[in-house]
Amino acid sequence: MSIHPPLELAPPKRRRRRGTAKVSLGLISVPMLWIVMFFLIPVVLVGLYSVGVITLISYDQYLSLHAWRYFLHSSTYLGGPLGRGLFWKSMKMSLGVSITCVILAYPVAYMLALVAGRRKYTLLLVIITPFLTSYLLRVLAWRVLLNPQGVIQEMLRGAGVLQPESTISWLYNSTFAVYLVLAYAWVPFVALPIFVSLESLDLQMLEASSDLGASRWTTFRKVTLPMSMPGVIAAFVFVFIPTIGEYVTPQIVGGKGGYLFGNVIQSSFAASFDWQLGSAMSVFLLAAVAILLAIFGRYLNVRTVAE
Amino acid sequence: MNPAISKNGRRTLWVAFWFLVVFLYAPIVVLIIFSFNDSEIVSFPWLGFTTRWYHDFLANPAILTALRTSLLVATLTAIFATALAVPAAIALVRRKFFAKGLVSGLMLAPLVIPLVVLGISLLILFNALGVPLSPYTAAIGHVVIALPFAILTMVPRLERIPAALEEASRDLGASAMTTFRLITFPLLVPALISAFLISFTISFDELVISSFIAGDQATFPVYLYSQLRLPERLPSVIAVAVVILVVSVIVVVASEVGRFVSERRLEAQTGMAADEYGSLRSGKG
Numbered sequence: 001m002s003i004h005p006p007l008e009l010a011p012p013k014r015r016r017r018r019g020t021a022k023v024s025l026g027l028i029s030v031p032m033l034w035i036v037m038f039f040l041i042p043v044v045l046v047g048l049y050s051v052g053v054i055t056l057i058s059y060d061q062y063l064s065l066h067a068w069r070y071f072l073h074s075s076t077y078l079g080g081p082l083g084r085g086l087f088w089k090s091m092k093m094s095l096g097v098s099i100t101c102v103i104l105a106y107p108v109a110y111m112l113a114l115v116a117g118r119r120k121y122t123l124l125l126v127i128i129t130p131f132l133t134s135y136l137l138r139v140l141a142w143r144v145l146l147n148p149q150g151v152i153q154e155m156l157r158g159a160g161v162l163q164p165e166s167t168i169s170w171l172y173n174s175t176f177a178v179y180l181v182l183a184y185a186w187v188p189f190v191a192l193p194i195f196v197s198l199e200s201l202d203l204q205m206l207e208a209s210s211d212l213g214a215s216r217w218t219t220f221r222k223v224t225l226p227m228s229m230p231g232v233i234a235a236f237v238f239v240f241i242p243t244i245g246e247y248v249t250p251q252i253v254g255g256k257g258g259y260l261f262g263n264v265i266q267s268s269f270a271a272s273f274d275w276q277l278g279s280a281m282s283v284f285l286l287a288a289v290a291i292l293l294a295i296f297g298r299y300l301n302v303r304t305v306a307e
Numbered sequence: 308m309n310p311a312i313s314k315n316g317r318r319t320l321w322v323a324f325w326f327l328v329v330f331l332y333a334p335i336v337v338l339i340i341f342s343f344n345d346s347e348i349v350s351f352p353w354l355g356f357t358t359r360w361y362h363d364f365l366a367n368p369a370i371l372t373a374l375r376t377s378l379l380v381a382t383l384t385a386i387f388a389t390a391l392a393v394p395a396a397i398a399l400v401r402r403k404f405f406a407k408g409l410v411s412g413l414m415l416a417p418l419v420i421p422l423v424v425l426g427i428s429l430l431i432l433f434n435a436l437g438v439p440l441s442p443y444t445a446a447i448g449h450v451v452i453a454l455p456f457a458i459l460t461m462v463p464r465l466e467r468i469p470a471a472l473e474e475a476s477r478d479l480g481a482s483a484m485t486t487f488r489l490i491t492f493p494l495l496v497p498a499l500i501s502a503f504l505i506s507f508t509i510s511f512d513e514l515v516i517s518s519f520i521a522g523d524q525a526t527f528p529v530y531l532y533s534q535l536r537l538p539e540r541l542p543s544v545i546a547v548a549v550v551i552l553v554v555s556v557i558v559v560v561a562s563e564v565g566r567f568v569s570e571r572r573l574e575a576q577t578g579m580a581a582d583e584y585g586s587l588r589s590g591k592g
Contacts, residue, residue, distance in 0.1 A: 028398040031414065031454065034454070035417070036413075042425070046427065107324075108320070110320065111320035114311040115311060130331045130332065132556075133556055134551060134552055137552055140338070140545065144350065144545075187331065224311075238418075242422070245423040265423050
């Protein structure tokens with residue numbers, strides 16, 4: 001495999017812009033091949049699998065819509081449009097987590113970008129560092145804090161706030177626990193795009209606004225907030241998408257009550273071996289993500305997330 | 308008057324900042340403290356200080372095997388993701404070609420797929436192809452999700468390397484390959500290191516894809532996850548995780564600081580060289 005694609009395609013005497021198409025093709029082909037082979041084709045395969053074009057395990061039915069029919073009519077998994085199924089529970093969870101993260105991170109991003117001065121990059125690094133460490137460990141830390149024999153409840157018992165025999169049931173193995181831990185895990189990531197969009201704000205605009213008699217609050221409402229919306233939307237989408245398929249956190253701190261849509265996808269492959277149903281649900285989830293991206297895609301500048 | 312913030316507002320925002328810092332770090336600090344508790348249960352009561360959980364894991368072959376598997380997968384991922392990101396980033400920054408928007412969209416698309424979906428997709432692919440699952444298949448999957456991050460680490464650096472430097476090299480008779488070797492590549496090295504470290508970290512921490520396509524040889528996160536069912540193993544598992552956490556924080560902070568320093572140096576160096584070249588050219592022509 002050529003790791004450095006052939007750059008030397010143009011004959012030396014010619015002007016170098018000739019042959020550019022070939023060079024570009026050489027550069028892009030190997031990474032492109034990788035993505036097509038191990039991303040695009042597999043995703044298409046899942047779609048084909050869900051309707052039985054491909055079958056791999058004994059439960060599968062060749063060319064059948066039964067998985068789709070079952071999923072679309074089930075009250076546990078979907079429950080109709082805006083129903084009570086796990087899909088909508090996951091949607092609500094991700095929506096709640098994304099909004100919470102934005103609300104928690106915005107003031108801090110605002111402070112770092114516009115108030116903190118020269119220390120802002122150091123302080124930003126302080127906020128982001130937890131995100132760059134083990135996700136599993138951070139979720140585990142909450143299990144240690146929240147469980148009935150955990151640090152928080154034992155501390156409350158020690159202080160006499162909680163009776164020795166009683167437990168706070170909503171704190172652990174609950175939807176609330178999943179919500180809390182997901183918000184915790186994603187807040188640092190949200191701060192980043194908001195910070196970037198606020199930092200690129202032209203401070204003279206704020207001065208102009210205040211010179212023209214606007215109060216700070218009006219300036220914020222009419223200038224700063226609208227101009228930071230791309231960052232807010234990017235943050236929102238980049239929390240919503242990874243959390244919508246999440247099954248690890250629900251398993252560690254959510255228990256049965258905290259199960260989400262990701263858990264049924266995971267268990268249909270790992271436990272119940274209904275791969276067709278799992279595929280159908282995956283396709284449905286991808287479609288939801290695609291709709292979301294179609295709505296918000298034009299506000300997204302992925303770079304704000306990576307830099 | 309500062310149009311961004313009043314005096315009281317500033318104080319409130321600082322409070323919000325420190326509140327967030329405490330919220331983010333307290334659980335991790337508590338975990339670290341209780342990893343030294345001489346008790347089978349990672350919680351109160353405090354039964355005394357011990358480092359035995361840290362000795363335990365060195366004597367646990369399963370943990371060491373899992374760590375070795377993770378190191379292999381993460382190293383392979385980092386090498387391939389970085390190697391693929393270099394030509395991709397150069398093409399995206401320096402070249403114009405047909406359907407570039409589509410290509411760059413596809414390259415970055417793995418950023419927006421729920422990992423559980425990618426995991427099962429690859430599981431179906433490898434099963435359909437009859438490829439046995441192994442740490443190598445896990446590495447293939449990890450490259451897919453690390454590649455966008457590696458590309459996005461290199462793109463800004465490439466943009467800041469003035470194209471004039473490369474043009475000067477070509478004008479002086481160097482081939483494209485020589486130009487890449489002597490000009491672009493050396494200037495790209497800091498971004499290469501960042502991309503390598505980011506890809507490594509992503510892979511080392513990745514659980515979802517690994518749990519579907521790593522086969523019987525568990526990576527460290529998969530092993531750690533499987534041990535959660537056995538509470539008596541928890542303390543020693545947490546001890547390893549703490550060690551890894553501390554190491555990864557050091558690596559991350561060091562690489563970020565390094566990147567910052569090298570950015571400054573790049574601006575100073577190339578800015579000067581490009582200016583000189585520019586004035587030479589305009590003087591000639």
